[in-house]
Amino acid sequence: MKRWRGARNALTLIAGLLLLWQLVYMMVGDIALPSPLATLRYTGVLVTSDTFGKHLFDTMRAFAIAFVLSVVIGLFVGFWLGFDKLSGDALEPMIVTVYAIPKLTLYPILLLAFGLGVSAKVAFGVIHGVIPIILFTLAAVRNTKPILLKTGHVLKLSRPQMVRWILFPAAVPEIFTGLRVGFSLTLIGSLLAAMFASQRGLGYLLMTGIGLHNIELVMSVTLLIVVFAATVSTILLQIDRRLHRQG
Amino acid sequence: MNAVIAYRVAVVAGAIALLEVLCLTGVIDKITMQAPHLIARDLFRLLASGQMNGAIVKTLTNTVIALVMALTIGVVAGALIHRWRGLRDTLDPLFATYYAVPVFAFYPFFIVVFGLGDLPQILIAFMLGVVAMIVNTLNGLDRVPTVLLKTARILRLSPVQTAMRLTLPAAAPYILTGVKLAVAYAFIGIIGSEFILSRGGIGYEISFAYTNFDNAVMYPLIVLILIASIAINSVLGRWERTLLTRRGMR
Numbered sequence: 245m246k247r248w249r250g251a252r253n254a255l256t257l258i259a260g261l262l263l264l265w266q267l268v269y270m271m272v273g274d275i276a277l278p279s280p281l282a283t284l285r286y287t288g289v290l291v292t293s294d295t296f297g298k299h300l301f302d303t304m305r306a307f308a309i310a311f312v313l314s315v316v317i318g319l320f321v322g323f324w325l326g327f328d329k330l331s332g333d334a335l336e337p338m339i340v341t342v343y344a345i346p347k348l349t350l351y352p353i354l355l356l357a358f359g360l361g362v363s364a365k366v367a368f369g370v371i372h373g374v375i376p377i378i379l380f381t382l383a384a385v386r387n388t389k390p391i392l393l394k395t396g397h398v399l400k401l402s403r404p405q406m407v408r409w410i411l412f413p414a415a416v417p418e419i420f421t422g423l424r425v426g427f428s429l430t431l432i433g434s435l436l437a438a439m440f441a442s443q444r445g446l447g448y449l450l451m452t453g454i455g456l457h458n459i460e461l462v463m464s465v466t467l468l469i470v471v472f473a474a475t476v477s478t479i480l481l482q483i484d485r486r487l488h489r490q491g
Numbered sequence: 492m493n494a495v496i497a498y499r500v501a502v503v504a505g506a507i508a509l510l511e512v513l514c515l516t517g518v519i520d521k522i523t524m525q526a527p528h529l530i531a532r533d534l535f536r537l538l539a540s541g542q543m544n545g546a547i548v549k550t551l552t553n554t555v556i557a558l559v560m561a562l563t564i565g566v567v568a569g570a571l572i573h574r575w576r577g578l579r580d581t582l583d584p585l586f587a588t589y590y591a592v593p594v595f596a597f598y599p600f601f602i603v604v605f606g607l608g609d610l611p612q613i614l615i616a617f618m619l620g621v622v623a624m625i626v627n628t629l630n631g632l633d634r635v636p637t638v639l640l641k642t643a644r645i646l647r648l649s650p651v652q653t654a655m656r657l658t659l660p661a662a663a664p665y666i667l668t669g670v671k672l673a674v675a676y677a678f679i680g681i682i683g684s685e686f687i688l689s690r691g692g693i694g695y696e697i698s699f700a701y702t703n704f705d706n707a708v709m710y711p712l713i714v715l716i717l718i719a720s721i722a723i724n725s726v727l728g729r730w731e732r733t734l735l736t737r738r739g740m741r
Binding site for chain 2: 337350356357459463465478
């Protein structure tokens with residue numbers, strides 16, 4: 245019953261947004277904004293074209309590598325800071341602050357350090373995605389119920405065993421939340437990177453769209469990105485909620 | 492606590508010293524990065540010469556405009572949505588996935604519609620900030636104690652009076668969390684969009700310096716933005732903590 249209500253809400257929302265789009269289209273006209281239908285038609289043409297696959301592959305590759313790196317580094321640092329109280333207390337506020345700075349301005353440094361290619365995009369995705377994973381893992385490790393840790397001590401578990409059998413299973417729901425947020429931010433990072441100084445990728449496609457004043461291209465790519473991000477994040481959110489309910 | 496502060500100072504000082512050594516020994520070459528003391532010197536010169544004043548003023552003005560819009564519209568919209576159950580249920584999926592969608596992807600579209608002026612940048616910053624504001628206002632209003640609402644009913648306050656005198660002040664600490672996020676997002680939105688495509692502002696100056704390999708301008712400006720956003724953020728964070736402590740919530 246509850247799930248149906250959720251689906252109905254989502255459908256109402258999508259219908260509302262499409263309606264809004266159509267209304268704005270009718271107000272500003274063809275030159276400024278293509279209608280939803282025209283955009284969909286163009287998206288069909290775009291997706292089947294040869295070059296699109298190349299751009300999509302480039303963005304997805306940067307994104308995939310960045311996400312794997314974010315997860316590995318994030319979990320490692322998160323567990324370390326969760327264990328080591330002094331380091332955790334000292335570094336956590338600093339990491340929170342880094343989260344709030346406009347990271348786009350750091351991109352030139354990455355470009356100079358890594359060169360104009362996929363590695364700069366990967367690095368940019370990682371600095372976006374790694375922070376929430378660290379913060380959520382850290383909080384999860386810290387908030388593990390003391391009784392679980394005591395049981396571990398009684399059983400004389402070594403530190404790796406402690407992580408494997410007690411901390412990790414207890415922290416899974418929280419860590420998953422971190423992964424979900426990290427996923428979205430890594431995607432945003434890899435897309436943004438391609439919007440500035442790049443020769444390939446979906447972000448580059450967007451910037452070409454502006455340069456050529458090809459609004460249909462701009463709208464289609466925006467639509468694809470939004471639909472992809474919203475769908476994946478909805479699915480992850482559902483899994484996230486289920487994990488938290490079990491825990 | 493002192494150990495924590497010493498740790499933090501050691502980390503920052505260590506990082507700067509490491510960069511200094513790497514730059515001076517030539518491990519990091521001059522084209523990639525300048526030594527930190529040179530960056531500090533250039534930053535001082537740049538600010539003293541006043542050539543960046545225009546860009547700084549432009550960026551700050553746009554940020555403040557977007558921020559004020561996000562704050563007022565966010566709180567009002569939050570209060571309205573809170574009263575209207577059906578609308579809230581419908582918008583819930585939007586709020587849950589909003590920050591997963593790259594808002595910057597709309598920037599090209601805004602440029603096409605509104606032209607390459609200040610408006611697209613302000614809109615992006617506003618869009619980034621307003622939802623954090625709405626979500627936190629809703630969150631705060633959810634936690635207003637029922638007894639306050641009953642008091643309002645006994646005193647026969649109108650909905651607007653209730654909001655102004657009771658519910659919004661009671662929700663203030665949560666709203667302040669929203670403000671903190673909105674400030675960060677407004678800053679990110681303005682500088683990010685200036686950086687991607689614009690005709691002025693600090694973000695533009697950085698990207699301009701990058702394309703000209705002008706490290707003597709690029710690095711100081713990046714450091715300036717880092718310092719500014721860290722300073723603003725820690726001031727707001729401290730204020731938030733004071734408010735929470737006063738309410739006995741921490």
